Amino acid sequence: MKTLYTPIEAVLEDVIVETPTIKTFVLRPKEKFSFTTGQFIELTMPEIGEAPFTPSSDPNLKETIDVTIMNAGKMTSLLHQASKKISLGIRGPYGKGYPLEKFTGKDILIVGGGVGLAPLRSLLLSLFAQMHKYNRVVLRYGARSPDDIIYKQLLPKWKNVKGLDMMITVDKGNPAWAGHVGLVTTILNDLPLDMQKAVVIVCGPPIMMKFATLKLLEIGFKPEDIYLSMEKNMSCGLGKCGHCRIGPYYICKDGPVFTYEQLKDLHDIWD
Amino acid sequence: MQEKYLTDQTALLDFLKILSQEFRLFTPKIKESVPNKEDDYIYYQGVDPAGFRFNPYRVIDPVKTFFTPAVEKAAAYFNVQDSPGVPVKVALFGVKSCDLHALIFQDYVFLEGLAEDALYRQRRENTLIVSSDCADFKEVCFCLAMGVKPYPEKGFDLNLSVLNDGYIVSIGSSKGEEIINKHRHLFVSAKDSQLDGLRQKRENLCSRLNERLRSLNIPAYDSLQRLMHQGHDAETWKNFMRTCVECGGCNFICSTCHCFLLADRKDPSGELNKEKSWDACQYAAFSRVAGGANPLKTRAQRLRNRFLKKFDFFVTHMKMPACCGCGRCIEVCPGKIDIREVLKDLAL
Ligand SMILES: Cc1cc2nc3c(=O)[nH]c(=O)nc-3n(C[C@H](O)[C@H](O)[C@H](O)COP(=O)(O)OP(=O)(O)OC[C@H]3O[C@@H](n4cnc5c(N)ncnc54)[C@H](O)[C@@H]3O)c2cc1C
Ligand code: SF4
Ligand code: SF4
Ligand code: FES
Numbered sequence: 229m230k231t232l233y234t235p236i237e238a239v240l241e242d243v244i245v246e247t248p249t250i251k252t253f254v255l256r257p258k259e260k261f262s263f264t265t266g267q268f269i270e271l272t273m274p275e276i277g278e279a280p281f282t283p284s285s286d287p288n289l290k291e292t293i294d295v296t297i298m299n300a301g302k303m304t305s306l307l308h309q310a311s312k313k314i315s316l317g318i319r320g321p322y323g324k325g326y327p328l329e330k331f332t333g334k335d336i337l338i339v340g341g342g343v344g345l346a347p348l349r350s351l352l353l354s355l356f357a358q359m360h361k362y363n364r365v366v367l368r369y370g371a372r373s374p375d376d377i378i379y380k381q382l383l384p385k386w387k388n389v390k391g392l393d394m395m396i397t398v399d400k401g402n403p404a405w406a407g408h409v410g411l412v413t414t415i416l417n418d419l420p421l422d423m424q425k426a427v428v429i430v431c432g433p434p435i436m437m438k439f440a441t442l443k444l445l446e447i448g449f450k451p452e453d454i455y456l457s458m459e460k461n462m463s464c465g466l467g468k469c470g471h472c473r474i475g476p477y478y479i480c481k482d483g484p485v486f487t488y489e490q491l492k493d494l495h496d497i498w499d
Numbered sequence: 500m501q502e503k504y505l506t507d508q509t510a511l512l513d514f515l516k517i518l519s520q521e522f523r524l525f526t527p528k529i530k531e532s533v534p535n536k537e538d539d540y541i542y543y544q545g546v547d548p549a550g551f552r553f554n555p556y557r558v559i560d561p562v563k564t565f566f567t568p569a570v571e572k573a574a575a576y577f578n579v580q581d582s583p584g585v586p587v588k589v590a591l592f593g594v595k596s597c598d599l600h601a602l603i604f605q606d607y608v609f610l611e612g613l614a615e616d617a618l619y620r621q622r623r624e625n626t627l628i629v630s631s632d633c634a635d636f637k638e639v640c641f642c643l644a645m646g647v648k649p650y651p652e653k654g655f656d657l658n659l660s661v662l663n664d665g666y667i668v669s670i671g672s673s674k675g676e677e678i679i680n681k682h683r684h685l686f687v688s689a690k691d692s693q694l695d696g697l698r699q700k701r702e703n704l705c706s707r708l709n710e711r712l713r714s715l716n717i718p719a720y721d722s723l724q725r726l727m728h729q730g731h732d733a734e735t736w737k738n739f740m741r742t743c744v745e746c747g748g749c750n751f752i753c754s755t756c757h758c759f760l761l762a763d764r765k766d767p768s769g770e771l772n773k774e775k776s777w778d779a780c781q782y783a784a785f786s787r788v789a790g791g792a793n794p795l796k797t798r799a800q801r802l803r804n805r806f807l808k809k810f811d812f813f814v815t816h817m818k819m820p821a822c823c824g825c826g827r828c829i830e831v832c833p834g835k836i837d838i839r840e841v842l843k844d845l846a847l
Contacts, residue, residue: 232614233574233761233773258577274576274771275763279789300789317576434792460794461786463760466613469778470758471786473808474794476815481613495731499794 232466235272235317236261241292243312246378250343251308252284252296257318263287265354266325266347266457266485270465271295272317273310277303280322280462282347282484287354293318296346296378322465323484326351326429326455332361335421339440340369341412341432345378347457348431352386359391366419367394370412370436374398374405393420412436413443423448429485431457438498441488451489458483458497504668504679504686505693508551511659511666514685515546518590518678522627525565527554527593537637542591553661554593555635557825561754562598563605565589566622569751573618573761573775590627597640597823599630599654600647601754604813604821608757627674630655632701636708639826641839643708644717647823650701660697667697717839718846723810723820730845736799739841742834743798747779749828749836755809755821758785780804806841 238261242254255271263269265287272278285294299308336355340348348367355365367386371377377396386394397408397415408415412432428449430440437456444454460472460479467481475494477483491497506514518524528543540554609619632650636642642649651658656675659666667689670676679686718726750756756777764774778785781801787793795801813821822838829837 229617230579231574231617233775234579235574235576235773237577272763272773275765277763278761304789315577459788461788463778468608468612468616468757469760470780470808471760471778473812476812496794499792499796 232468233319233464235270235278235319238293238316238318240310240312240314240316243310246296246380247376249299249376250296250378251299252294252378253307253316255293255295255316255318256291257293260290261293261318261321262290263293263321264325265328265350267321267323268347268465268480268484269293269295269318269320269322270462272319273303273307274315274317276306278317278319279303280465280480282350282457283321284346284349285353286357287350288357296343296349298343320465322480324482326354326485328354331355331427333425334362335364335366335426336362337366337368337419337421337426337428339412339416339428339430339432339444340367341436341440342371342376343378344430344432344436344457345369346431348429349379349382351429352392356389356392359389362391363422363425364420365392366421367392368397368412368415368419369395370397370399370415370432372399374402374407411439413439416440416443416447419447427453427455429455429457434459434498445488451492452487454488455485456488456491457485458491501670503670503689503694505662505665505689506659506668506686507665510685512546512551514682515551515592517682518627519545522588522590525589525591526551527558530559540593542593553631553634553659554595556633556637556640557595557597557827558593559827561752561825561827562591562594562602563754563757565591565626566602566605566619567609567616567757567759567777570774570776571618572766572772574773576771576773586621586625588625588627589622590629592629592631594628594630594651594655595633595825596630596649596651597642597647597825598754599628599651600642600645600823601821601825602654604755604817605757607817627657627678628655630658630671632658632660633704634661636704636711637826637830639829640708640824641712641715641717641826642824643705644712644715644839645720645820645822645824648701649704649708660700662693662697662700667693715839716843718842720820720822722846723842724814726842726845727807727811731803733845735841735844736803739836739844740798740802743781743802743836744833745781745783745798745801746833747781748831748833749805750779750781751777752827752831754823754825754827755813780808802836802841810842 238255238257241256244252268282281295284296401409462472463469467478472479525542527540528547530539540558609616630651655671658669758778760778786795809821
């Protein structure tokens with residue numbers, strides 16, 4: 229019997245090395261599988277376990293799904309050692325994803341940190357597919373060092389995307405790095421945005437999200453216009469196992485994307 | 500009002516025998532009698548050879564064990580064949596009001612929301628619940644303080660209330676009604692005087708229990724969410740967690756706790772499955788994430804989490820606290836942490 233937790237088989241078709249600790253895994257599901265940008269999947273390595281990841285590919289691609297994964301623990305380290313053609317499992321998609329319909333006609337600021345650019349790549353690709361709907365898209369991305377920047381082949385190409393204003397910073401540069409040095413919050417000043425109709429989407433490590441949110445409030449974003457990708461320990465992905473509770477919400481089913489307005493009165497949201 | 504019936508011990512034993520042909524029967528049985536200690540009951544598969552008697556109060560294990568077992572196969576890996584197998588039909592005798600109340604929360608989790616858990620649904624539908632009134636209460640019982648009566652009003656298929664030498668039978672579902680109609684010869688209509696007797700008996704137990712609870716001073720159940728908000732940073736959590744040994748017992752034995760973890764496991768035949776097993780928010784790793792961050796780092800945070808889930812989260816979503824007052828967590832705790840005392844301390 230198929231149950232809520234039965235995975236769909238997905239073949240690992242390709243592995244792309246992004247940084248020493250981050251790889252993109254290209255999966256080909258054996259059954260039809262689609263998602264909207266910002267939704268996540270539970271990815272299973274048979275016998276090892278499963279963990280939640282947000283696809284980083286364009287949701288309009290129907291054959292394969294990319295997930296960009298940082299080597300962070302038990303399953304992800306084994307995944308980083310995996311060779312092509314093995315069978316993985318996926319369940320989902322779960323969660324609500326980004327409310328694109330609310331972004332129509334807006335100035336969209338996207339702030340990413342580290343591997344947090346992964347779900348944002350999927351979002352950006354979705355936006356690029358219908359750029360005429362949005363007034364302007366501004367991307368601000370921060371990585372620890374030049375070596376830690378992901379999508380190194382792709383990012384230079386985005387320089388040519390009409391309507392996109394992009395800037396990258398690193399916490400610590402190297403001699404070859406000619407770009408900006410400093411935390412991502414240092415490139416959030418003087419943004420080319422019409423604050424009257426701007427929304428912002430943030431994804432990154434909790435500490436970065438916290439300080440980015442404070443900065444964004446300071447420069448005039450309203451709590452209801454700040455969209456945050458929340459991360460908590462998860463198991464089921466659909467509001468049953470109880471792991472991802474925060475206040476009255478389950479991150480998996482009520483999020484993972486929340487506005488700061490929804491979260492601001494809750495305790496310990498950044499922990 | 501639905502008609503009520505009367506039956507006697509002989510007819511009930513016949514009823515049990517008939518049911519046992521169709522159902523796997525579980526009936527109450529004393530676990531072991533220890534002098535000067537209140538008796539504990541368990542669900543016994545079959546009928547106690549010493550004779551059938553209803554338990555005066557709940558059994559040790561919460562009824563959730565029949566629907567969301569401690570460990571179960573939750574999914575097979577790829578290429579799943581569609582052979583659901585023949586589900587076992589179960590008849591449970593002696594479920595108490597507190598356990599029925601707690602099932603509301605389990606149902607909410609596993610039957611509602613984004614999707615229903617088909618395995619839970621199957622077990623729920625294949626189980627006949629024959630509940631019974633409490634005739635007494637345990638030292639740890641506090642159902643009335645949570646707004647739960649010590650006699651079932653809903654959530655059962657049949658309810659049997661002991662009265663003199665017989666039983667008053669109430670019907671709670673069409674499943675229950677069907678069974679009574681099928682075996683109508685074992686039941687007669689209850690008389691008004693007998694129903695009056697039942698009412699009297701219930702009132703007597705309630706006033707005895709209320710008297711006992713008055714001395715405990717448990718905060719009103721409709722004030723608990725406010726207490727959670729006010730007491731978020733109270734010293735209570737730190738003070739009470741001192742004796743917690745993180746065994747998870749309070750979570751596992753809790754009638755309303757539902758949290759679980761999925762893991763890959765090979766069964767004895769070597770087949771790989773996803774296994775669902777109960778998890779406990781009192782465990783240090785419950786909410787740990789890769790890299791070591793953990794929003795529930797301390798025992799005080801975890802104790803608070805257990806209370807917030809019951810008295811804040813569920814009150815928001817279901818308008819009532821997810822505690823049925825069965826007192827199991829009090830009995831199980833090696834650290835002698837008493838949920839009633841914690842609530843009282845928060846209200847100080
Ligand atoms: C909605 C969502 C989307 C995510 N998207 C990405 C992504 O695109 N790329 C990426 O690199 N990481 C992502 N993460 C984080 C990723 O899930 C964790 O890095 C991963 O669970 C670590 O698994 P592990 O077995 O290697 O770690 P271990 O520390 O060994 O963890 C064991 C188990 O605990 C749970 N767990 C541990 N950490 C987390 C966590 N941070 N979030 C949820 N469950 C956790 C998982 O079930 C995991 O298998 C996402 C997390 C969430 C909640
Ligand atoms: S808590 Fe109430 S309903 Fe439950 S066993 Fe005790 S007296 Fe009966
Ligand atoms: S039963 Fe007591 S000791 Fe065990 S986890 Fe619960 S509070 Fe801690
Ligand atoms: S992951 Fe299970 S409730 Fe959110």
